[in-house]
Amino acid sequence: MNIVFLDRKSIGDDLDLSAFDKLGNVVMYDFSTPAEARERTKDADIIVLNKTPINEHTTGLADHLKLVCVTATGTNNLDNDYLDCRGIQWRNVAGYSTESVAQHTFALLLYVWEHLRYYDEYVKSGSYADDRLFTHFAQNFRELSGKTWGIIGLGTIGRKVAQIAEAFGCKVQYYSTSGRNHTDDYKEVSFGELLATSDIVSIHAPLNAQTEGLMDAAAFKQMKKTAVLINVGRGPIIAENDLAEALKSGTIAAAGLDVLTAEPMSKDSPFFGLKDSRLFITPHIAWASVEARTRLMDIIADQIREFITQ
Numbered sequence: 568m569n570i571v572f573l574d575r576k577s578i579g580d581d582l583d584l585s586a587f588d589k590l591g592n593v594v595m596y597d598f599s600t601p602a603e604a605r606e607r608t609k610d611a612d613i614i615v616l617n618k619t620p621i622n623e624h625t626t627g628l629a630d631h632l633k634l635v636c637v638t639a640t641g642t643n644n645l646d647n648d649y650l651d652c653r654g655i656q657w658r659n660v661a662g663y664s665t666e667s668v669a670q671h672t673f674a675l676l677l678y679v680w681e682h683l684r685y686y687d688e689y690v691k692s693g694s695y696a697d698d699r700l701f702t703h704f705a706q707n708f709r710e711l712s713g714k715t716w717g718i719i720g721l722g723t724i725g726r727k728v729a730q731i732a733e734a735f736g737c738k739v740q741y742y743s744t745s746g747r748n749h750t751d752d753y754k755e756v757s758f759g760e761l762l763a764t765s766d767i768v769s770i771h772a773p774l775n776a777q778t779e780g781l782m783d784a785a786a787f788k789q790m791k792k793t794a795v796l797i798n799v800g801r802g803p804i805i806a807e808n809d810l811a812e813a814l815k816s817g818t819i820a821a822a823g824l825d826v827l828t829a830e831p832m833s834k835d836s837p838f839f840g841l842k843d844s845r846l847f848i849t850p851h852i853a854w855a856s857v858e859a860r861t862r863l864m865d866i867i868a869d870q871i872r873e874f875i876t877q
Contacts, residue, residue: 568592568612568875569631573599577617578638578860586868587615590875601625608632613871621657622646634658634874636867641773658870662723663862664854668799669727671853672769675797675823680767682706684844712736717756717765719781720772720800721748728769729753740765744772744781762789767797774801782806787813795821799853802827811837814845821845825853 568591575595587593591613599607599616604625608614611626613634619625621635621644635650635657642659650657678684685706689695695703716737718725729739729752740754742761749755758781762768768790772778782796783806790796796819798805807828813819822845824838830851832839838848 568871569594569610570613570615570871571608571611572596573604573607573614573616573619578864579855581857582860582864584864586865587871590868590871613874615867615871616644618644620644620646621650623649626655634871636870638863638867643774656874658867658874660863660866660870663866664856664859665723665727667856667859668724668771668853669731670856671825671849672724672728672771672797672799673731675799675825675847675849676767676769676795678847679795679821679823679845680711681708682844684847710736711767714738714766715740715764717742717761717768718753719758719761719768719770720744720778721750721753722771724799725769725771726750726752728771732767737767744775744777758786759789762786763791765794766791767795769797770800770804772800772804774803778804780804780806782810784809784812787818790819792817792820794819795823797823799825802830808837811841814843821847823847825849826851 570587570591570593572593572595574597576597596607599619601620601624604619605628608626608629610631611629612631613636614621614626614632615636615638617638623646626632632655635645635655637645637657637659640659640661642657645657686703689703712735714737716732716739718729718739718741721729721741721743725741729741732739740756740761742756742758743749781804787809810822814822827836829836838846
């Protein structure tokens with residue numbers, strides 16, 4: 568079997584992928600444009616990819632292609648109708664990053680909730696060494712215990728976040744964007760009620776017609792001025808220009824984002840060059856702990872092994 572990795576860099580250079588060498592003849596490319604993918608997949612039996620689009624243009628010359636493995640949960644880059652028409656199977660991976668994304672959710676929150684950037688700079692600038700008082704009250708913060716945590720999208724990751732939030736003493740409520748996911752474990756509320764009553768709002772929903780642009784100017788106006796927004800779902804769920812304005816005007820207190828509408832960040836982004844400490848952005852790394860990426864590639868290897876031996 569010829570196994571072709573089209574965007575090896577998307578899973579990091581620090582992982583040991585030698586297990587794939589036992590499954591076939593492996594060729595790895597760091598990145599692939601659609602034009603490059605068309606040529607590089609010509610002799611492929613199996614393709615492993617993350618973001619590269621898979622369609623007739625990129626794989627039309629791949630006469631022996633049998634399996635496409637996506638190193639992610641989302642498969643919006645696959646032309647499923649085209650793959651079905653050719654009888655090409657595909658696999659994705661779910662659940663590998665639950666612990667990692669939940670952990671990063673709280674990293675984002677605590678950074679803005681406790682004004683950690685301010686306090687770190689206060690100490691490192693020498694201001695603390697010049698102070699007479701042993702502590703510093705310029706930026707106060709409050710305990711999470713007793714606060715209301717609103718979750719948008721109560722899937723596997725949302726449930727994990729809910730469990731951790733409860734351990735902090737938060738009261739958890741949720742809004743189902745699909746209207747299909749329900750549980751008696753937490754209070755289910757309408758979208759408007761969640762916005763109006765939550766001290767923290769975290770997004771764990773997929774991007775679809777129901778969620779795109781869900782968090783817009785109207786939504787921010789319904790939130791508490793003291794509320795913090797966290798997004799580890801998908802970037803386009805937030806109307807970014809509206810969020811930038813909401814932060815500037817004090818409509819909400821702060822935001823922590825791991826996902827953006829354009830990734831890498833566009834220089835046209837309203838957040839580009841913004842130094843406001845109330846906004847904390849990480850470059851789509853919530854999923855990418857070493858353990859999560861290792862689980863991901865172990866699952867991919869198992870999928871290929873199962874496919875070959877079936």
